[in-house]
Amino acid sequence: GQQLNQSPQSMFIQEGEDVSMNCTSSSIFNTWLWYKQDPGEGPVLLIALYKAGELTSNGRLTAQFGITRKDSFLNISASIPSDVGIYFCAGQRPLNNNDMRFGAGTRLTVKP
Amino acid sequence: DVKVTQSSRYLVKRTGEKVFLECVQDMDHENMFWYRQDPGLGLRLIYFSYDVKMKEKGDIPEGYSVSREKKERFSLILESASTNQTSMYLCASHAPGPEKLFFGSGTQLSVL
Numbered sequence: 001g002q003q004l005n006q007s008p009q010s011m012f013i014q015e016g017e018d019v020s021m022n023c024t025s026s027s028i029f030n031t032w033l034w035y036k037q038d039p040g041e042g043p044v045l046l047i048a049l050y051k052a053g054e055l056t057s058n059g060r061l062t063a064q065f066g067i068t069r070k071d072s073f074l075n076i077s078a079s080i081p082s083d084v085g086i087y088f089c090a091g092q093r094p095l096n097n098n099d100m101r102f103g104a105g106t107r108l109t110v111k112p
Numbered sequence: 113d114v115k116v117t118q119s120s121r122y123l124v125k126r127t128g129e130k131v132f133l134e135c136v137q138d139m140d141h142e143n144m145f146w147y148r149q150d151p152g153l154g155l156r157l158i159y160f161s162y163d164v165k166m167k168e169k170g171d172i173p174e175g176y177s178v179s180r181e182k183k184e185r186f187s188l189i190l191e192s193a194s195t196n197q198t199s200m201y202l203c204a205s206h207a208p209g210p211e212k213l214f215f216g217s218g219t220q221l222s223v224l
Contacts, residue, residue, distance in 0.1 A: 043213075100157070102156075104152055
């Protein structure tokens with residue numbers, strides 16, 4: 001099945017820097033989700049977006065649902081060492097609640 | 113909080129062995145999923161179940177089967193393990209309402 005195009009694949013940043021990552025697809029999605037996976041753990045939901053154009057924040061995290069419904073981005077401001085992990089975008093297709101597609105992930109490394 | 117428990121964090125098996133990966137959720141969710149996670153490929157859906165004894169193939173079901181005899185338990189079976197099934201396996205449970213998946217901590221399977 002079609003996966004989402006997530007970029008960048010990895011990032012190495014200094015503590016305090018801002019981070020931006022995005023996902024795109026040729027298909028429309030009803031819902032966009034952003035997950036974080038800590039080493040040795042399963043992904044945990046960070047932000048869920050339900051409407052085109054929606055901009056949602058969760059602490060230092062901000063995510064947007066693209067107006068075309070084919071893309072989303074996640075920003076992390078003022079990064080800290082515990083932001084380290086793999087970030088996944090996921091999109092839920094229309095008409096099928098079980099059809100969730102995942103990006104390949106962005107591996108974030110934060111240097112103190 | 114939803115708890116999704118995978119019985120093993122690490123497994124090492126030999127080629128040709130029959131392997132069982134177990135997953136239990138404690139929130140009476142109807143939908144449960146098995147994904148595998150590989151570097152650069154993200155999460156790919158193997159099978160999902162929307163009710164007891166009901167199952168549907170995901171994107172990569174070949175070489176796998178599943179069992180859902182009780183609502184809280186969803187098992188992934190590798191009938192004859194092969195080296196290309198070495199991967200991280202993630203179980204997830206689906207909450208009603210807003211589309212969200214709750215993941216277990218994963219089972220890292222190595223097939224030698």
